[in-house]
Amino acid sequence: MPRSKANTTPPKQSVGHLAQYAFKRAELEDIPNIDMRRASSYNLKELNDLRRRLAKRANQRLRDIERAGFTSAYVYATTMSSYLQPTERTRFYEGRRQMDLFTLREELNELRWFLSARTSTVGGIRSFERETTRRFQGYTSFKQSPDQFWKFLSSETVKHLKKLGYSSEELIEFYDFATENKVSYEDIMTAVKQFEKGKIEAWDELYEEVGLNYFH
Numbered sequence: 001m002p003r004s005k006a007n008t009t010p011p012k013q014s015v016g017h018l019a020q021y022a023f024k025r026a027e028l029e030d031i032p033n034i035d036m037r038r039a040s041s042y043n044l045k046e047l048n049d050l051r052r053r054l055a056k057r058a059n060q061r062l063r064d065i066e067r068a069g070f071t072s073a074y075v076y077a078t079t080m081s082s083y084l085q086p087t088e089r090t091r092f093y094e095g096r097r098q099m100d101l102f103t104l105r106e107e108l109n110e111l112r113w114f115l116s117a118r119t120s121t122v123g124g125i126r127s128f129e130r131e132t133t134r135r136f137q138g139y140t141s142f143k144q145s146p147d148q149f150w151k152f153l154s155s156e157t158v159k160h161l162k163k164l165g166y167s168s169e170e171l172i173e174f175y176d177f178a179t180e181n182k183v184s185y186e187d188i189m190t191a192v193k194q195f196e197k198g199k200i201e202a203w204d205e206l207y208e209e210v211g212l213n214y215f216h
Contacts, residue, residue, distance in 0.1 A: 031112045034105040047104050048096075054111040055092035061120050062091065068122045072147045073129075075119035078154050083110050139172065141179035148185060149175075157189065157196050164196075174206060183210045 031050070034042065065076050084090060092111060099107060118124040129146075136142040142149045152158060152175050153168070162168060171192075178188045191209040194200045204214035 031108050034101060034108065036102065036105070039101050042101060044098060044101065044104070047101075047108070048098050051099065051104060051107050051111065052094055052096065054108070054115060055094045058111055058114050058120070059091045059094060061115075064122050065120075065125065068125075070122065070125050072150070073119060073125045074150050074154055075114070075117045075125070077151070079114055082156070136172075139176045141176040144179065152185070152188070155189065155192075157193050161192070161196055170203070174203075177207075177216065178210050178212060181212055183212070 031054070032042075032047075034047075062076070062079070065071070065073060070076060080090075084092075092114075093107070114120050119128045133142075133146075136149065139149070141152075153172070158171055161171060174192075175188060179185075187210055191200065191206055194209065195206050200206050200209055207214040207216075
């Protein structure tokens with residue numbers, strides 16, 4: 001009796017819930033950096049179709065993050081505060097309304113940033129939190145309130161200071177020492193904003209502003 005032919009079709013691999021929303025890097029690299037000087041060379045319909053497809057993917061990730069309870073996570077908080085909330089939006093725009101080239105450029109840039117962020121998925125956030133817990137577990141301020149710790153680091157003031165050349169390590173050391181000494185978050189941020197504006201010009205003055213000694 002002839003042996004029945006074996007099924008050579010490989011078994012279908014199960015796909016995790018988040019995997020279906022993961023863009024391959026090549027797909028993200030296909031998002032054009034729009035040059036307004038070459039405006040006539042772009043196909044607006046194709047760009048709007050791309051924007052709509054990316055927005056659906058991004059919004060699904062936001063919903064996953066919300067359902068998992070990670071609404072204070074770094075990438076979620078940054079997206080909501082610096083991009084969506086100022087325009088009173090809670091999602092990226094998925095509609096069919098055709099955007100002009102300038103608006104498309106801004107929208108696609110934001111979508112590229114969000115979708116390429118490792119922490120734009122629940123799995124990425126969990127991995128990020130495990131790593132950062134190991135990195136910052138020695139800081140009192142992190143132990144007391146990880147959410148507030150990230151709120152400080154993701155604030156526009158701290159991000160601007162880093163762009164001006166101040167290191168994360170120095171800013172974290174100030175925040176941690178102030179927290180250890182019971183300085184309120186509001187007072188810390190008031191002092192840091194004065195530092196950002198140049199009204200406080202040196203590190204020792206920043207510490208003195210909240211009643212501490214820089215040379216501790």
